[in-house]
Amino acid sequence: MSYSPYLLKGQKALITGASSGIGEAIARYLAASGAAVVINYHSEAEEAQKIVDDIRNAKGEAIAIQADVSKENEVQAMFSQMLKEFGTIDILVNNAGLQKDSPFVEMSLNQWNTVIGVNLTGQFLCAREAGRKFLRRGVQPHISSAAGKIICISSVHEVIPWAGHVNYAASKGGINMLMRSIAQELAPHKIRVNSIAPGAIKTPINKSAWDTPQAEANLLTLIPSKRVGDVDDIAKAAVWLASDDSDYVNGTTLFVDGGMTLYPGFTANG
Ligand code: BGC
Numbered sequence: 001m002s003y004s005p006y007l008l009k010g011q012k013a014l015i016t017g018a019s020s021g022i023g024e025a026i027a028r029y030l031a032a033s034g035a036a037v038v039i040n041y042h043s044e045a046e047e048a049q050k051i052v053d054d055i056r057n058a059k060g061e062a063i064a065i066q067a068d069v070s071k072e073n074e075v076q077a078m079f080s081q082m083l084k085e086f087g088t089i090d091i092l093v094n095n096a097g098l099q100k101d102s103p104f105v106e107m108s109l110n111q112w113n114t115v116i117g118v119n120l121t122g123q124f125l126c127a128r129e130a131g132r133k134f135l136r137r138g139v140q141p142h143i144s145s146a147a148g149k150i151i152c153i154s155s156v157h158e159v160i161p162w163a164g165h166v167n168y169a170a171s172k173g174g175i176n177m178l179m180r181s182i183a184q185e186l187a188p189h190k191i192r193v194n195s196i197a198p199g200a201i202k203t204p205i206n207k208s209a210w211d212t213p214q215a216e217a218n219l220l221t222l223i224p225s226k227r228v229g230d231v232d233d234i235a236k237a238a239v240w241l242a243s244d245d246s247d248y249v250n251g252t253t254l255f256v257d258g259g260m261t262l263y264p265g266f267t268a269n270g
Helices: 020-030 045-056 070-087 107-139 166-189 204-209 213-220 231-242
Strands: 012-015 034-041 062-064 091-094 146-153 191-198 253-256
Touching: 012 020, 012 213, 020 034, 020 045, 020 091, 020 231, 034 070, 045 062, 062 070, 070 091, 070 107, 091 107, 091 231, 107 146, 107 166, 107 191, 146 231, 166 191, 191 213, 191 231, 204 213, 231 253
Parallel strands: 012 034, 012 091, 034 062, 091 146, 146 191, 191 253
Antiparallel strands: none
16 A cells, blocks of 8 residues: 555545445555544444454554444434544545345345445435535635545446346446535535446455456456456545545546446447
8 A cells, every 4th residue: 555644634534334345445545544434334343343453553543333324323323423533524435335136027125125225325324414514514724625525436337237236236326316416516515525436346245256267257358458456446546536636526436447337348349
């Protein structure tokens, strides 16, 4: 990690779903860039504590807070605890997300509701709490030129339809309009809201898509850069979007996908 420990100095960040995968990497990078971080987790208490310990051992600041982001009371309790421990919030990374895959006609209402609940409603609930706090506090020029930053972790599936995953693709499409509408509403208050849309990144959520040579070879046919992404690819983009280096970037989606959204099937076809 080659980040300046001063880039986000004095800033307080909450990363949801930070006990593994992309959320974990973002939390580690934000902490290495000087932010005090809340590692939100749902059920992996030990994993979350290990990340907290690692960050503290590297002289960073971190705490772990359990909450199911799809539950309003749990989100509000998490924010209260963060404000009690850290005093404020400057950066929210809306990362918690899951898949419950099923052929469309067999998809249960429970599979639909669980995915929409965590991936979309969870982002709404957390963004609303962060937005309220940003508005109350306003800009602190010695900390950041923004009153607050929200980064929504979306997916290439906010634009690429995905058979067998309609709940997931719908949640990510929803995040796009959620993010842009919040950005439009809060930009005059110096609040920046953006998304990162990862492509195929090696994490537990898609292990079966890359953990055998055959699966990886199939996946690479969808990726013009011919490399499955790494969590660090996403974390580096998150540090930039959280920092004042991206001060004029608002309401946009940054695709970090090795070109997956370039429709590589058309390279020698169509
Ligand atoms: C999904 C992964 C998938 C990737 C590319 C992500 O949003 O969570 O399972 O491999 O999109 O299709």
